[in-house]
Amino acid sequence: MVTVPRIGVTAKDALHAALLAVIAALVAVMWPGVRDLDAAGLVLLVAAHVPLAVIRRWPAPGLAALVVVVLPYHLAQYQHHALVPAEVIALFAYAVLGRRVRIVLGAAAFLLAVCVIGMAMRAGGSSVREQIAVIEAVVAVVIAVLVWRVHRARLATITERAERAERTREEEARRRVAEERLRIARDLHDLLAHSITLIGVQAGAAAHLVRGERPLDRAELADALASIAGTCRDARTELHGTLQVLRGTGAEAPGALPGPDGIGDLVAAARGGGLEVDLSEGGLGTLPPEIGVAAYRIVQEALTNVVKHAAAKRVSVRLGRDGGGLVVRVADDGRGPSGDAPEGFGILGMIERARSVGGTLDAGPGESGGFVVTAVLPFADAVSPR
Incomplete structure (x- = not known):
């Protein structure tokens, strides 16, 4: 009044x-x-x-x-x-x-x-x-x-x-923008961190060959450089597909979204970095696209962490159905995350990936040493990617 x-x-x-x-x-x-x-x-x-x-x-x-x-x-x-x-x-x-x-x-x-x-x-x-x-x-x-x-x-x-x-619409718009920024940051981190880590390892191996005391093996050096070039090509291709999806122009294109079929390439790249990787992914059948993307990114980030921090020699990658979901397990025989390792967003990103499809993720020391990442991605509670 x-x-x-x-x-x-x-x-x-x-x-x-x-x-x-x-x-x-x-x-x-x-x-x-x-x-x-x-x-x-x-x-x-x-x-x-x-x-x-x-x-x-x-x-x-x-x-x-x-x-x-x-x-x-x-x-x-x-x-x-x-x-x-x-x-x-x-x-x-x-x-x-x-x-x-x-x-x-x-x-x-x-x-x-x-x-x-x-x-x-x-x-x-x-x-x-x-x-x-x-x-x-x-x-x-x-x-x-x-x-x-x-x-x-x-x-x-x-x-x-x-x-x-x-006001509600503005708050919802701000929330969606924040979520989209987080998703873009997560996608770019998963892609670039993995590729750059492998390139760094492969470049270090090539430099070791050049600086070594034994005679230079040109074929071995060529293989090391070819691995670097291959990793760059794969990173460029995947980055292009990721940007297409983010722009909304490539969501329907075949192969635009990574999935379980690409995990073999991740394993091959890790082997090129000097790791012994044991892969088991039998009997997966057809997976929902969002589950496949989440599984691929979790394996990718887990292998990146092993290469960067674990000082491991062997890695075991297991994917299998368990009831109404997909179980992803990556275990290594290294030292696990060290106190001297730089802070990053790797584990947090994997947890967010699992939660985005209604799943869970545990990461910690294994019973017999090393580090174990286990993700459970349920099919029924899967959330379609925005």
Whole structure:
């Protein structure tokens, strides 16, 4: 409720109220009706316009004061129409600025009805008809302002709901952008970290051949460099496919999304980096695309971590169905993550991959040493990639 007016409003309202009182007095003198306007009637008429000067600042007291004055004015059978403008203005102002509008305006209408009954008991038929016409006009204003008030409240509610919906849409858009950024970061990390790690290992092996004391074996060096070139080509191809998927232009292209069929290439690349890798992936059958992508990325990141941190010689990669899901297990015989290893997002990324399809992932030391990554990816709870 707004009850504090701007500076100068009260003075303007007082001037308007005085002008309206003069007009009302002229109407009452020129068309007296049942009773001529005398000194007492003039005092009541002028007093009825005084509350209009402060109706904006104090809507409830202003309306109450007006009702107290207009009731004896009407009961005394003075010119009824002269006060209708003041009554309408007061009622409308209270409808805009007041509280408990229905109760107060209902009480005002009741008092006016009592006034009609009182006048009917004191006057003849024509006067009663005139008075009833006046009260009908005032009651019509009461109903109109109530309808207007309800309409304004409904518009305010609609506006508030629209603003809340807009805020919700903005928050949802921000959330989706954050999720998409996380997905892009995860995809690029899984791809680039694996490829760069293998290139680093293969380049180190080639440098060792060149710096070694034994005679340089050109065929062996060529194989090492060819492995580097092959890894670069594979990384470029996979990066191109990943960017197509992220742009929404390659989701339907065959081979755009990596899957279990590409795990053999990951194993071959790891073997090229000097690891002995044992792969077992029999009996997988047809997997949902999102499960295949998650399995591929988890194996990729697990092998990358082994090459970078584990100092392992042997790695076992197992993929198999277990009930209604796919179980992925990567175990090595290395030292596991060392305290000197740089902080990264590898394990966190694998956990997010598993969760994105409704699965779980555990990573930790194995019972007989080394490090073990085990992911369970359920088929029934798979979530389609966005």
